[in-house]
Amino acid sequence: MKRSPILLLPVLLAGCAWLAPTYHRPQMPMPDKWGTAQTAATPDDSTWWRSYGDPVLDGLVDEALKNNDDLALAGAKLQQARAQYKYAFANQLPSISVAGADAYGRVHLKDELPTPHRMSNLGFVGGMLNYEVDLWGKNASLSKAAKAGVRAAGYGHAAARLSIAAATAKLYFSLRALDSERDILQRTIQTQTELLALVQRQHEVGAVDALAVQNVTEQLDAAQAALPDVEDQRGKAESALAVMLGRSPEQIIGQAMDRGKNIDELTIPIPTPPEIPSTLLERRPDIAMHEQTLIASNFNIGFARAAYFPTISLASLAGVNNIDIDNLYRATTRSWTLAA
Template sequence: MRRNLRSIVAAIPALLVMACALGPDYHRPETKVPAAFRFEPTATTESFADQGWWQVYQDPTLQSLIREALDNNLDVRIAAARIEQARAVLGSTRLQQLPQIAASADAQRARTSVDQRVPGVPAISNVFSADGSLSYELDFWGKYRRATESARAGLLASAYAKQDVMAGLVSGVATAYFTLLTLDEQLAITQHTVGTRQKFVDLTQAQHERGTVSGLDVATAQAQLAIAQATIPDLQRQIGIAEDQLSVLLGRNPDQILRTESSQLTRVLEPAISPVPPAGLPSSLLERRPDLRAAEQNLVAANANVGVAKANLFPSITLTAAGGSESSALSDLFRGSTRTWSVGAGLLQPLLSPQRNLYQLELADAQKRQALLQYQQSIQTAFREVSDALIARQKYAEFQVAQQAQVDAQRRANTIALARYRVGSASYFDVINADRDLFTAELSLSAAHLNTLLSLVQLYRAVGGGWQTEQSGKSAPDPTPDTTGLTPDSPSASARAP
């Protein structure tokens, strides 16, 4: 019997070599990739996304807020928990490829009926046993190998999903920060305008008392003052909402965002609007954006599940072995004469099973087609987001330059109109119109500057930047993240945006 057991064990490697993994092997689907992004001035291999977020956002206050958000934000922590779940699923799936081992021990004391007792056998008997068993299902059709492949892809998808959450968080904090800066600036503009209009109301009232202007001029000046004053509560409301939004992104409860010592958030101003950063080649976007890598890993998992469904249609081949001891006396349990053993092999062919049928294969095929379409849709969406961000950066910058010229002209016009009004060379309505146009132009310039900043944030996010960590000192994504660590590693950057 031992010779037969050795023969069975020796045959296992040969059977495994002959075994095959059913289902299609994964190959990245062909995708129509343009040679360059639309609205890209000059296509280049360098990409804006090769820089870390701390290199793009050089405002110290903003950097501090982003670090706090990455440490405390709940979305990032949830994504990390999902990675741990996926890692546990992978570990559990891998165990299916190993023999199942169990051990048992049993003690029993029983009394036999007088009618059933064999003469000479005691009425009360004891039975002690200790057994070990081994069961191994040959992965002849590759069911468990495909399941492991699917679980590994799920882990990679979770890791890439966390990177995408981090990139979105960096973008969200930058957006909220720049929005809060702009609202502070617009509030300061409005408060300055209120102060200016209050002085003009006082001046108009004094002239009315001297009889040089009519009551209509006084009422018009007071109405313009009220318009500016009414803008302040609305701006304060927007500031409160922006602070709450930023607080939640930082992992805090809604609260006030503390300003600097000057009571204003500092803004790093550029001496001139910088050129549009390079977006890189569209083909590299498939390797750079974490959301696209996650979508591809979902496709890999769906492809492997097709193999699992196919393998389930074929027979399961199981080898079993058991051995132990059984004795009526505990002291004799481990003597040679009490040993027991058994070996066996089994084959199970499903004929009618809710878990192993052609419908399950059709389901896996449909899920694979869905994952493929979602992957292709994600690629198209990514190309559109980059193109939109490029045109937004270009045109918002041009609009900001034109708006700055308008503000400069309106300031000169306002100064001239007020000077002429004081000497009686201009009408009151000239002053009112100039002041109103200046106020509107200054608010529009502030909004234009915000749009220019946000277009930069959107472009950096669209080309796949923002997920990098400062500790690694690396700024380009790793196409194959480490499935044993919490987050994928990333190789060093090979390019830098100017």
């Protein structure tokens, strides 16, 4: 037991990312102050679509954020990045393993030897402690790269969430606009039909010539020809919105999309100021994601450099063994080993 402090040596040796280059954010020449006197603060509203005051739109966006496959994929990538970080962080810690063995057999010797022929057992139970001395920062660099990967995946998930919410709102408003366009065409067709009947009666009594009838007929034909195209666009927009919501094909075909308030009744959100500081770009999750990816690549350089150097590992073994497994814990011998 006098040499037991040697077992603490792996804990006292810790590695640093010495070979990884220091990350410096690229600096852009920016003005010392904002050019205009008015600077409006832009709120970081993660539920910006609720400012329109349409409960149907709110429900559709919530459904998309819950069921969209792209967002689920981004969430799975985030979980994968977290698992990789836990694995990389665990490599910096000592590993403990337990082993046991039991052998049963008999050795046949020559008859003239006095050794009796008897069955024998050989049992062993012990534990091993392994630790890699991270002198060159290989494991530390890998852990920091994985940590930056977790941040990048988190920003990627936020970017996917923002993109899906925006796409859902855009498809919803496009669908509402096509609804309005269809209603206008239907009212136009009805008006032109009534006008054509009136002009035809006027033509019969000689009040107008045939050219007037022809003009009204052409306007009616143009409106009727435009209606199928609008109906087709409306159906495609409704199907695209249903796919964005993660609905099944049966729901896409058999379930009509809900409609909320009329376009004229929606609340108009406060518009974004035309002049805002460029530093707001740092709040974009896609830009932050790419920066974290750059940081992870920076630490991967340190990992690759450290891989050129020798690996130093320490191992210690302790256990008990006995020639009779039944009396293992009353061991006839005790052993321990420390190796590097």
